[in-house]
Amino acid sequence: xxxTDEEKSMxxxxxxxxxxxxxxxxxxxxxxxxxxxxxxxxxVAGTMTQPSPAKARLFAEGGWAKSYAVINLDCDDDIEIxxxxxxxxxxxxxxxxxxxxxxxxxxxxxxxxxxxxxxFSDRGVNVLATCTPYQVGNLPVxxxxxxxxxxxxxxxxxxxxxxxxxxxxxxxxxxxxxTGKIPYWGNHVPENRYATRLVQADVRIDxxxxxxxxxxxxxxxxxxxxxxxxxxxxxxxxxxxxxxxxATATSGxxxxxxxxxxxxxxxxxxxxxGGHRIPEAIEYGPxxxxxxxxxxxxxxxxxxxDFILLGCPHASLTQLADIARLLEGxxxxxxxxxxVMTPRALRSVADRNGYTAVIEAAGGHVxxxxxxxxxxxxxxGARVFATDSAKQAHYLPAILGIEAWFGTLDECIQAALxxxxxxxxxxx
Amino acid sequence: xxxxxRGRGIVAGVVEAEALVxxxxxxxxxxxxxxxxxxxxxxxxxxxxxxxxxxxxxxxAKGSSGWSGHFQATRLMGxxxxxxxxxxxxxKAALGAIVTRVPTVIAAEPDPVATIRTGxxxxxxxxxxxxxxxxxxxxxxxxx
Numbered sequence: 238x239x240x241t242d243e244e245k246s247m248x249x250x251x252x253x254x255x256x257x258x259x260x261x262x263x264x265x266x267x268x269x270x271x272x273x274x275x276x277x278x279x280x281v282a283g284t285m286t287q288p289s290p291a292k293a294r295l296f297a298e299g300g301w302a303k304s305y306a307v308i309n310l311d312c313d314d315d316i317e318i319x320x321x322x323x324x325x326x327x328x329x330x331x332x333x334x335x336x337x338x339x340x341x342x343x344x345x346x347x348x349x350x351x352x353x354x355x356x357f358s359d360r361g362v363n364v365l366a367t368c369t370p371y372q373v374g375n376l377p378v379x380x381x382x383x384x385x386x387x388x389x390x391x392x393x394x395x396x397x398x399x400x401x402x403x404x405x406x407x408x409x410x411x412x413x414x415x416t417g418k419i420p421y422w423g424n425h426v427p428e429n430r431y432a433t434r435l436v437q438a439d440v441r442i443d444x445x446x447x448x449x450x451x452x453x454x455x456x457x458x459x460x461x462x463x464x465x466x467x468x469x470x471x472x473x474x475x476x477x478x479x480x481x482x483x484a485t486a487t488s489g490x491x492x493x494x495x496x497x498x499x500x501x502x503x504x505x506x507x508x509x510x511g512g513h514r515i516p517e518a519i520e521y522g523p524x525x526x527x528x529x530x531x532x533x534x535x536x537x538x539x540x541x542x543d544f545i546l547l548g549c550p551h552a553s554l555t556q557l558a559d560i561a562r563l564l565e566g567x568x569x570x571x572x573x574x575x576x577v578m579t580p581r582a583l584r585s586v587a588d589r590n591g592y593t594a595v596i597e598a599a600g601g602h603v604x605x606x607x608x609x610x611x612x613x614x615x616x617x618g619a620r621v622f623a624t625d626s627a628k629q630a631h632y633l634p635a636i637l638g639i640e641a642w643f644g645t646l647d648e649c650i651q652a653a654l655x656x657x658x659x660x661x662x663x664x665x
Numbered sequence: 666x667x668x669x670x671r672g673r674g675i676v677a678g679v680v681e682a683e684a685l686v687x688x689x690x691x692x693x694x695x696x697x698x699x700x701x702x703x704x705x706x707x708x709x710x711x712x713x714x715x716x717x718x719x720x721x722x723x724x725x726a727k728g729s730s731g732w733s734g735h736f737q738a739t740r741l742m743g744x745x746x747x748x749x750x751x752x753x754x755x756x757k758a759a760l761g762a763i764v765t766r767v768p769t770v771i772a773a774e775p776d777p778v779a780t781i782r783t784g785x786x787x788x789x790x791x792x793x794x795x796x797x798x799x800x801x802x803x804x805x806x807x808x809x
Contacts (some may be wrong), residue, residue: 262763267674269759271769284734290700291741311764376723386730403756406733423756460690461725461753490690490727536707569798610695627667632695635705 238267239274247416255319256402256646256662258312259412262521263420268473273382279323280400281419282370282385285309285362285412286353287330287611288567290345295516296349309411323417325410326375327354329368329551331360332558332607332614337603339574342614362414366606369551371398371477374582382425382571383412388492389483389550389628394432395493399477399501401425403504404492424492430502431511432495434459438468440526440665446645448477449627450529451521452484455528460488465509467497468521476652477552483550484627498658524664530662533627533643536634544619545653548578549608549626554586557603557647561592562598563650570656574616575601578608601653610636623652667797668780672773674794675762678798680748681788683797684781686722687711693761694731719789721746722777726757733757737755737764747788750777761776770796 240248248260253439263275265460267390284484285305293305299315305313336342354364365373368387377383377400385391385402394400403423405413413419425427436458442451455464464485473481474498487489503509547560560577569575577596579587584605587593593603609615610632623642624630630643642652644660689710691697698704702717717739726732735778739745739802748768751758762769768791777796781787783801 269673269763270754270756273674287702287737291738307741308734311737311766324666388729391730405728406730406760406764407736408733409756411759438716454750460727485730490725490757500693616796635707 238264238272240264244275244418250665253273253319254314255306255310256415258310258314258316262408262412263309263416263418267420267422270420270422274421275418276421276425277417278382278384278413278419278500279384280375280381281323281325281410281414282328282375282383282390283309283325283385283414284328284330284407285357285411286327286364287351288323288349293349295497300495301353305411309407315377316526318360319415321414323414324363325361325414326363326365326370327357328365328370328390329607329611330366331398332604332612335604336510336614339616340466340614341617342452342612357641362531365582367551372551372553372583373580382419383418384410386410388486388627389479391492392482392486392494393479394426395430395480396495396500416549417557423522430493431463431508432465433462434464435516435518436464436466437520437523438466438470439469439520441469443475444645445469445625448473448481449484449625450526453488453533453627454521454525454529455494456485456487456489456491459489459491463493464491464526465495465497465503467506467518470496476555479550479553480626487628487631520554526665527662531631536641537621539621540658541641542621542623542652542656542658543573543624544616545573545575545649546609546622546624546629547576547646547649548577548624549624552577552579552583554583557583557587557592559646560650561595563647564601565595567599567654569600569653573653573656574619574651575604576609579603579605581605609633610658613637614638623649623658625649670780670796672771672794672796674786674798675705675759675771676766677792679752679788679790680720681786682720682747684722684785684787685711685714685716685781686781686783688724688777688778690695690722690725690727692728692735693726693735693757694729696728697735697739698733699735699738699742699744706782711752717744719751720748720750720789722781723748724778724805726751726755726761730788731759733761735763736761740765748791750781750789752776752778770794774782776807778803
C-alpha cells in the first residue's frame with residue numbers, strides 16, 4: 238500500500254507510540270484488503286467504553302490505556318493513549334445507572350463504563366452513546382470520508398447521506414481516531430458505490446412494518462451486494478429508512494442501497510447503476526412478504542408476552558411521540574415490561590415534551606445508551622418478547638435465549654397492555 | 666493427490682487442523698459466544714457447534730460491525746479457531762482475521778466451502794495464501 242511521507246512518519250513513531258501502533262494496524266489492514274492507499278477522515282464513530290469480560294481483564298491489567306491498545310489498536314505494548322486526533326464519537330454501549338433495579342445487569346459493568354467514559358471523554362471522545370449518531374449531531378456531508386462502525390448507521394451514512402464509510406470495527410476506528418486515516422477501499426471508491434442488484438416491490442411499502450420487512454427481504458436476497466430498490470414505495474421518512482437499512486444489514490451485509498428519486502446518489506434508476514446494465518429485478522410480492530413475516534415470527538410459541546422492546550435502532554422523537562400517544566391514560570399489564578430505547582440527547586427532549594412522563598405513568602421505561610442485545614440483558618425472568626424491529630427480533634433470541642414476536646407498533650402496545658400477543662399480517 | 670486452494674493470505678502462519686465447514690455466513694455479534702467458542706445464531710446450520718481449535722471454513726463474515734471485536738474476544742478468552750478460510754473479502758473478514766491473529770486465507774480458488782468437508786484435516790498457510798486438504802474425513806461428520 239502506498240504511504241505518504243506523513244503516514245511513514247506516523248508509522249516511524251514521530252507522533253508517539255500510540256499513533257505508530259495505529260498506523261501499523263492500518264497498514265496491516267489496508268494490505269489485507271488490497272487497498273492502494275489510505276484516505277483522510279475527520280469523522281470517526283467507534284466503540285471503546287462498553288464493558289466486556291475481556292475488556293474488564295485488560296482494564297485490571299493496565300487500565301483503559303491497556304484496553305484501548307489491545308482492543309482498539311491490536312497492540313500488546315504498554316502505551317499512553319493521547320487525545321484523539323480527529324472528531325470521534327462513542328456509539329451505543331452498555332446500560333448506565335438507569336437500568337439498576339430493572340434488570341440483573343451487573344453493577345460492576347455500570348461502574349466500569351462510567352470510569353471508561355471519564356477516561357475517553359478526557360481524550361476528546363464525544364459520548365453520543367447511540368446506534369443512531371445521525372439523529373443527535375453527527376450528520377456527515379455528502380462525499381465525506383468517514384470511519385464508522387454499527388451496521389445500521391453505516392448503511393444510513395452511505396445510502397441516505399451519501400457520505401462514504403465501510404463497515405469498520407473497534408480496531409480500525411480506534412486507529413482512525415488517532416491518525417485521521419482509513420483505507421481507501423470498498424465504499425470509499427466511487428465505482429464501488431453503484432447498485433449491482435435490483436429489487437422491485439410489488440406490494441405497497443408505506444409503514445414502519447412494511448419498510449422493516451422489505452429490508453429484511455432485500456438483505457436476505459442480495460447478501461453483501463448493493464441493491465437499488467423500486468416499485469410501490471411510499472415517500473419514506475427517517476424512521477422508516479432507519480428500520481429498512483437496519484434490516485438489510487441484519488439478514489444480509491448491505492452497506493449501501495439506492496432508492497431512485499429519493500437517495501442522493503440515485504437521481505434516476507440509470508444513475509443508481511452508474512450507466513451499467515440494469516439486471517433483471519428480484520420480485521417482492523405478497524408471497525415473499527408473507528414468508529418474511531413468518532420467518533421473523535418463527536421464534537415464538539407462547540402468546541404470553543412479558544417484555545416489549547421498542548427503539549431498535551434508537552427511537553426518534555416521532556416514535557417517542559407515537560408511543561406516548563398510544564399509552565396516554567393507559568396502564569401496562571401486570572407482569573409485562575415495556576422498554577423504549579432512545580439516544581440520551583433525544584430523551585432530554587422527550588422529558589421536556591412530556592413523552593417520558595406519559596410512558597412512565599403507564600408503567601413503561603425510556604432507556605438510553607444501549608439495548609437488550611448490546612447489554613445482553615432484559616427484565617429479570619423475561620421469556621417472551623415482542624418488538625416492531627426486524628433487527629431486534631432476529632438477534633435477541635440468539636443473544637438472550639428468549640422467544641420473539643414481530644409486529645406493528647400498535648400490536649406491540651396492545652401486547653404491553655394485555656400481556657397477550659394478538660397480531661396478524663395486514664392484507665397486502 | 667492432495668487438493669490445494671490458493672487465495673489471499675491475511676495473517677501469516679501455518680496451521681494443520683480439523684476443518685469445520687459451513688455454507689452459511691457467520692455473524693460475530695449475536696452469532697457466536699466468545700466465552701465458549703460456539704455458534705449461537707438460531708437459524709444457522711452449525712448452531713451449537715464449537716469452532717475452538719478448528720479450521721473454520723465459511724463463505725462470509727456477515728452482520729454487525731462487532732464481527733472483528735467478537736472474534737478478537739475468542740482470542741482473548743482462549744476459544745479462537747486455529748485458522749480461518751473465508752470465501753468473500755470484506756472489511757469485517759480482513760480486520761477480524763487480523764485481530765484474531767490466526768492464519769487466514771480469503772477468496773481462495775477453488776471455493777473452499779465447496780471443496781473442504783467437515784472433519785477433513787487441512788493445512789492453512791496464511792503467508793503463502795494456500796489451503797491444502799491433507800487427508801479426507803473417513804466418515805462424514807457434522808452438517809456437511
